[in-house]
Amino acid sequence: MSDQKQLWLTSLKTSNPQEGFELAIKLSRMGVKSTQPDVDVLKRLRPKYAKNEAGLTAASQVIALNFQTISAANDYWK
Amino acid sequence: MSDQKQLWLTSLKTSNPQEGFELAIKLSRMGVKSTQPDVDVLKRLRPKYAKNEAGLTAASQVIALNFQTISAANDYWK
Amino acid sequence: MSDQKQLWLTSLKTSNPQEGFELAIKLSRMGVKSTQPDVDVLKRLRPKYAKNEAGLTAASQVIALNFQTISAANDYWK
Amino acid sequence: MSDQKQLWLTSLKTSNPQEGFELAIKLSRMGVKSTQPDVDVLKRLRPKYAKNEAGLTAASQVIALNFQTISAANDYWK
Amino acid sequence: MSDQKQLWLTSLKTSNPQEGFELAIKLSRMGVKSTQPDVDVLKRLRPKYAKNEAGLTAASQVIALNFQTISAANDYWK
Amino acid sequence: MSDQKQLWLTSLKTSNPQEGFELAIKLSRMGVKSTQPDVDVLKRLRPKYAKNEAGLTAASQVIALNFQTISAANDYWK
Known part of the structure; x- marks a missing residue:
């Protein structure tokens, strides 16, 4: 959990939608890390998960x- | 992940709802690719998944x- | 995917909530078709799925x- | 599907939150019926499903x- | 279902966020009861479910x- | 449940997005505790769950x- 004590989310603002999408991916991963902070465990889980389409869809849902x-937060970059 | 470095999402604006739906499909797929960037793996997973109605419903949920x-973002194309 | 090239979603406006609900059903199905465009495959999958309550609940969730x-989009038909 | 041709959803307005919750339950069931319109099949599925806590939670999610x-739609009955 | 005929939801207003969270828990349980109104069945299902982390996460999702x-409804208690 | 009687959620306001994310994690866990208030049971379930990527993704979804x-509630910390 110690790496969450670091400052990693100072603003929800991004310069464009694509950077916003990348921030959404980051938030999704930080959500996973809040339950499993051990990066080594996550690295072991990832390869198997990434070959499971149901898991990939679920990951995409969290990103959405x-x-x-x-x-x-970015007023849809209007 | 390198293909995400390309510019693929410059705006959330579309000319009509149908193009908006197509963009929603694209975002859903980019969410999948962020976890599994290897297109060959995705191509192998797709056919089986596309014959699984639960998976299709889950995909439709992410699109929704x-x-x-x-x-x-398009003010509902009002 | 060719049938998605047809114009099928020109507006999110409907004359009343019930037609809005029917449009929501249509969007949910188009989401499924975007992953599995082969109507024959979908027809084969449907009967089994429609006898599975978990699947029916999941379908209802996408519609929701x-x-x-x-x-x-319809300002709640106020 | 014939019963959906009947007029069953003319307004999203209700006189209070509780009636709104009941309407939410109705919408959730109509979502299920749009995929499985055969009431007899639904009646057969229900008892087993209603004894499955995961299914009950999923149903509660659609209602939510x-x-x-x-x-x-009711401006939160403010 | 008879207990849902009782008045149990007259307002979405609460005096603070914590009471709001408790109301969210109540709504989630009423959603479950709308599908399985038999309290005895629910009591039998609960202990097993409450030892299943996936089920607990799903319950937390409905509450969210x-x-x-x-x-x-409470304008975020601003 | 007794620990929920304590005051733990007096405001949804946080000074920045990161603290907001941490509050979201807390809400997600309180949602779990509302169904399973026994901390010892939760501690026994956690290690296994935290090694299951599907469960981690589901947890991340509730946090999202x-x-x-x-x-x-924080007007996106604008």
């Missing part, structure tokens, strides 16, 4: 939820 | 979430 | 998400 | 999504 | 959705 | 939903 938040 | 974002 | 979008 | 829509 | 609704 | 609420 976080992208909703980031998009609203 | 992204379509919410795109629709709001 | 799309109905949120359609309802907002 | 629809209740979000109904609540917004 | 209902808490979104309650929070908006 | 709660982060949507917290972000809106």
Whole structure:
């Protein structure tokens, strides 16, 4: 958990939608890390998961939820 | 991940709802690719997944979430 | 995918909530078709899925998400 | 599907939150019926499903999504 | 279902976020009861479910959705 | 449940997005505790769950939903 004590999220603002999408990916991963902070365990889990389409869809769903938040925070980059 | 470094999402604006739905599909796939960037692996997974109705419903759910974002960004094409 | 090239979604506006709900159902199905465009495969999958309550609930969830979008687009038919 | 041709959703307005919650339950069931319109099949599936806590939670999730829509439509009964 | 005929949800307003969270928990349980109104069945299901972390996460997800609704109804207790 | 009687959620306001994310994690865990208040049981379940990528993704999804609420409550820290 110690790496979450570091400053990693100072703003939800990004310069464009694509950077917003990348921030959404980051938030999704930090959500995973909050439950499993051991990076070595995550690295062992990842390869198997990344070959499981249901898992990939679930990961994409979390990103979609976080992208909703980031998009609203950026007023949809209007 | 290198293909995400390319510029692929410059705006959430589309000319009509149908193009917005297509963009929602694209976002959903980019969410999948962020976890599994190897296109060959994705191509191997797709056929089996596409014959699994639960997987298809899950994919449709991610699209629905992204379509919410795109629709709001376009003020629902009012 | 060719049938998605056809114009099928020109507006999110409907005359009343019930037509909005029907449009939400349509969006949910188009989401499924974007991953599995082969109608024959979908027809084979449907009967089994429609006898699986977990699958039916999942389908209802996607409709609920799309109905949120359609309802907002119609200002909740106020 | 014939019963969906009937008029069953003319408004999202309800007189209070509880009636709104009941409407959310109705929308969730209509979402299920749109995939499986055969009431006899649904009646056979229900008892088993209703003894499965995961299924009950999933059903509650769909209701929660629809209740979000109904609540917004009623300006949260403020 | 008879217990749902009782008045149990007259307002989405609460005096603070914590009471709002408790109301979100209540809504989530009422969603479950709408599908399985038999309290004895629910009591039998609960202990096993409460030892299943996936089920606990799913329950937390429904609460999160209902808490979104309650929070908006209370203008986020600003 | 007794520990929920304690005051643990007096405000949704946080000084920055990162603290908001941490509050979202807390809400997600309180959602779990509302179904399983026995901390010893939760401690026994956690290690196994934290080695299951599907479970980690599901946990991240609940956090994403709660982060949507917290972000809106803080006007996205604009």
